[in-house]
Amino acid sequence: MATTKTEPKLAFVANGKQKFKGYEGLTREQLIQAYRLMYMSRRIDDREILLKRQQKIFFQMSGAGHEAVGVAAGLALKAGYDWFYPYYRDRALCLALGVEPYQMFLQGVGAADDPSSGGRQMPSHWSYPSLHIVTQSSPTGSQILHAVGCAEAGRYFSRHPKAAETPASSADYRQFKEVSFRNDEVTYVSLGDGTSSEGEFWEAMNAAALGKLPVIFCVEDNGYAISVPVEVQTAGGSISRLVSGFPNFHFEEIDGTDPIASFAAFQRAAKYCRQGLGPAFVHAHVIRPYSHSLSDDERLYRPDSERERDAQRDPVTRTQMYLLRERMLDDKGINQLEKEVEAELQTAVDRALEALPSAPETVTNYLYSPNVDPTSAAFDTQPIAETAAEGKKPAAKTMADLINATLRDEMKRDERIVIFGEDVADCSREEYLKQKLVKGKGGVFKLTFGLQCEFGNDRVFNSPLAEAAIVGRATGMATRGLKPVVEIQFFDYIWPAMMQIRDELSTIRWRSNNGFSCPVVVRVAIGGYLTGGAIYHSQCGESIFTHIPGLRVVFPSNSLDAAGLLRTAIRCDDPVLFLEHKRLYRESYGRAGYPGPDYMIPFGKAKIVQPGTDLTVITYGAVVPRALQAAQKLEREQGVKVEIIDLRCLNPFDWEAIAASVSKTNRALIAYEDTLSWGYGAEIAARIADQLFDQLDAPVSRVAAKDTFVAYQPILEDAILPQPSDLYRAMKDLARY
Numbered sequence: 001m002a003t004t005k006t007e008p009k010l011a012f013v014a015n016g017k018q019k020f021k022g023y024e025g026l027t028r029e030q031l032i033q034a035y036r037l038m039y040m041s042r043r044i045d046d047r048e049i050l051l052k053r054q055q056k057i058f059f060q061m062s063g064a065g066h067e068a069v070g071v072a073a074g075l076a077l078k079a080g081y082d083w084f085y086p087y088y089r090d091r092a093l094c095l096a097l098g099v100e101p102y103q104m105f106l107q108g109v110g111a112a113d114d115p116s117s118g119g120r121q122m123p124s125h126w127s128y129p130s131l132h133i134v135t136q137s138s139p140t141g142s143q144i145l146h147a148v149g150c151a152e153a154g155r156y157f158s159r160h161p162k163a164a165e166t167p168a169s170s171a172d173y174r175q176f177k178e179v180s181f182r183n184d185e186v187t188y189v190s191l192g193d194g195t196s197s198e199g200e201f202w203e204a205m206n207a208a209a210l211g212k213l214p215v216i217f218c219v220e221d222n223g224y225a226i227s228v229p230v231e232v233q234t235a236g237g238s239i240s241r242l243v244s245g246f247p248n249f250h251f252e253e254i255d256g257t258d259p260i261a262s263f264a265a266f267q268r269a270a271k272y273c274r275q276g277l278g279p280a281f282v283h284a285h286v287i288r289p290y291s292h293s294l295s296d297d298e299r300l301y302r303p304d305s306e307r308e309r310d311a312q313r314d315p316v317t318r319t320q321m322y323l324l325r326e327r328m329l330d331d332k333g334i335n336q337l338e339k340e341v342e343a344e345l346q347t348a349v350d351r352a353l354e355a356l357p358s359a360p361e362t363v364t365n366y367l368y369s370p371n372v373d374p375t376s377a378a379f380d381t382q383p384i385a386e387t388a389a390e391g392k393k394p395a396a397k398t399m400a401d402l403i404n405a406t407l408r409d410e411m412k413r414d415e416r417i418v419i420f421g422e423d424v425a426d427c428s429r430e431e432y433l434k435q436k437l438v439k440g441k442g443g444v445f446k447l448t449f450g451l452q453c454e455f456g457n458d459r460v461f462n463s464p465l466a467e468a469a470i471v472g473r474a475t476g477m478a479t480r481g482l483k484p485v486v487e488i489q490f491f492d493y494i495w496p497a498m499m500q501i502r503d504e505l506s507t508i509r510w511r512s513n514n515g516f517s518c519p520v521v522v523r524v525a526i527g528g529y530l531t532g533g534a535i536y537h538s539q540c541g542e543s544i545f546t547h548i549p550g551l552r553v554v555f556p557s558n559s560l561d562a563a564g565l566l567r568t569a570i571r572c573d574d575p576v577l578f579l580e581h582k583r584l585y586r587e588s589y590g591r592a593g594y595p596g597p598d599y600m601i602p603f604g605k606a607k608i609v610q611p612g613t614d615l616t617v618i619t620y621g622a623v624v625p626r627a628l629q630a631a632q633k634l635e636r637e638q639g640v641k642v643e644i645i646d647l648r649c650l651n652p653f654d655w656e657a658i659a660a661s662v663s664k665t666n667r668a669l670i671a672y673e674d675t676l677s678w679g680y681g682a683e684i685a686a687r688i689a690d691q692l693f694d695q696l697d698a699p700v701s702r703v704a705a706k707d708t709f710v711a712y713q714p715i716l717e718d719a720i721l722p723q724p725s726d727l728y729r730a731m732k733d734l735a736r737y
Ligand SMILES: Cc1ncc(C[n+]2csc(CCOP(=O)(O)OP(=O)(O)O)c2C)c(N)n1
Pocket: 089, 138, 139, 140, 191, 192, 193, 194, 195, 196, 220, 222, 224, 225, 226, 288, 292
């Protein structure tokens, strides 16, 4: 275990003298205002603590000890111009950017009028769209990748200003996404010292350095992550030392309890970023006088001597002393200022305590876009028959061909689309393409082949091998109005991105009460039946994602559906997980002619692959052709007519189609490739049992993979995944029951 703690080399020592003279460009009025904001921030914390003890609010997270660095950042940067991804200790920053105390108390009481979340999020989870303070979640550090994506979006729009416009004719998400950007904008993101241990922090630092992005990373180092001290958290005890090797960065290490030194550091950092030289890293040493939260008592792990030492550096008292010493205010002036603040807070608390909560019936509002409904008829268009050369049939295209064609068509139509992921570019070393030395790769399955060559590497590019960063950056870009269509190379490796998908991508619209949205498309190669794919190239697991509110999940089984549904995914206003079965990419089953550049299929509409009267099979993905094979055999041999429903879209799913079919056949079999237990079929079976019980002539049955992993040896793989013979047997048994 690391036990060394590096003492920072700072201009300020505790209660010591400043090295420099003057106020680093701040006027005396600004310094008084800075003190007012710092004092106000501390007093809001004190008020909230009282309210929590009186059970009038339900949680409290203080920004105590972090006031100076927050106010300094707020003074150096511009609200509504720059972008902000603060964390829960940034109360003073938010006040400096223009958030009102009343708004903070509204979040505390969970009021309908809370502009951050309408009572959905804990206090200190900031979200103020007009100030460009972007909604924050509770997982430590997951916002850092969004900040990188946000900065990338700003730069993209400044290089492609036409993309920011909304074409009058575009009937898609763009109608509801006003884009604003500045050529010299900066994105601020903050985190605690403990949070710098999260992998996503390092992924974000790497991406920002690679892209020379204008992001200011601010580590507010109070020496503790709850009870874990910095020397146990950070090797060598200094995050500054660990990150010092990142190229393209401007570094600052400051006493974050000193507003003037902090302001100067942010000024330099912002200047560096605005000039396009790269990102900046501000390491601010602060204190944490109020324990981690109201649920924590730091006396259990910090002796009085240590706490008293910290108290000497309290930024509020230090700044007050400074104002007195510099004769900016006298005792009377300080008293007057404090009285004014107290009066303002009293009014704000009184008003907030009268505020009403949201109505319970609103709890599902804004899980999805209130403006664009991808299940609607607007997304129901017909394929245009391709004209072929005389005497020839139009070429039947594979799923891979039509996904590639759809991406190409949509990129032509919408300049906000960017594609990135692992290996998706044709060739990162563009000169090889220009010199025609190489043909280009375009994805391990070649689904994005040719897109970089056609649209340039601003729009199609390789990402580092970091799945959380792929989804996290995309989320940040999409909140700014871009439409990232990213690729996760194999479903088996989606798990590093799970936090981003579950706690960020799917929650942003809901938790910000429609203040922000992030309609990203995540394309994922999924599934087995590969003979040799084994445990880490064959996974399914779609039900883990259909279990997430706020996320659309699509799983096509053939070329035409893949094209129509991918277009809907891209044009809609919700995050979509688009699952592409690897085995179906180039299968002869389900090929189709090119359906034209506007072909769309609404979400939640199943397709009857084969009509029948004797039993219903509900399935999707690669089980569709296998079920068809089994059903045709059963009909040939026994005359049983099976109706096969291909769900195509798993969330939302087409309950009406299932109900209509089962009401007709009175028998239901759900077939899916994932492991049987707790799988997607369980929900459908439960609903059929619940809502169609009277219609059933037989128990609802399921065919799925065995509850194990997919093995490498093909004989074992066959035994594990559902085969046509398993489906045949299950259909026969069900028909006979
Ligand atoms: C991913 C994740 N793990 C654990 C937690 C619980 N948690 C909340 S705050 C915190 C400590 C954070 O410490 P630091 O980053 O130093 O910030 P500070 O609170 O000291 O300002 C922990 C462990 C969390 N919110 N998210």
